[in-house]
Amino acid sequence: MEPSNPHILIAEREFLIALEAEYLIKSALECRITLIRPEQLDQWDSAMLADIDLCLLDVPLDATQITARVERLIEARVPLLFTTVADINVGDIVGFEVIPIVRKPYEGESLVALVEGRLRQKPQPPQKDQN
Numbered sequence: 001m002e003p004s005n006p007h008i009l010i011a012e013r014e015f016l017i018a019l020e021a022e023y024l025i026k027s028a029l030e031c032r033i034t035l036i037r038p039e040q041l042d043q044w045d046s047a048m049l050a051d052i053d054l055c056l057l058d059v060p061l062d063a064t065q066i067t068a069r070v071e072r073l074i075e076a077r078v079p080l081l082f083t084t085v086a087d088i089n090v091g092d093i094v095g096f097e098v099i100p101i102v103r104k105p106y107e108g109e110s111l112v113a114l115v116e117g118r119l120r121q122k123p124q125p126p127q128k129d130q131n
Helices: 015-028 038-043 046-050 063-075 108-118
Strands: 007-011 032-036 054-058 080-084 101-103
Touching (some): 038 063, 054 063, 054 108, 063 080
Parallel strands (some): 080 101
């Protein structure tokens, strides 16, 4: 059985920015992408999150607003990639400094490289003996 394509969740406040990220990622990778607003993540249960191989999460001007959301994603073992428009947001994400940040507007190659590097690794199917 062929492993399924990675499932990437883009949680972005601005729909056109989410579409841009989707376009850049799908142009380079075979994947499934779901677009939602960040607050919709709060309605996702652990079973829904288990299907996600990476979440691009928009950081609002007041980054403290997302602490509980980020902790929940980390607890569900969802790899994260923060997105932001302003450098000032970066310093406000206390405790999550190890999560990479992509600045908007996106630079396609950088975005794709970070996405590829952060994707959850799927278990490889057993190799068939060719003898």
